[in-house]
Amino acid sequence: MPGPNDYPLYYDSSNSKVLSAVATMNTTPLPLNHVGPQQVSLTPQSLAPLLNPHSSTGY
Secondary structure, eight states: OOOTTEEEEEEOTTSOSEEEEEEOOOOOOOOTTOOOOOOOOOOHHHHGGGOOTTSSSOO
């Protein structure tokens, strides 16, 4: 179902169902000072309590 800013392109043979539509897009670029989500870095030391060095699988 096309939205309010979308335009039907093709209909089925009965002209009752939209088969494809064209959607509008906002091409405004994001500001350069946009703050994205912070990345969490995982250090090898933080994995040490979870692994068993005496096991071949590590568990």
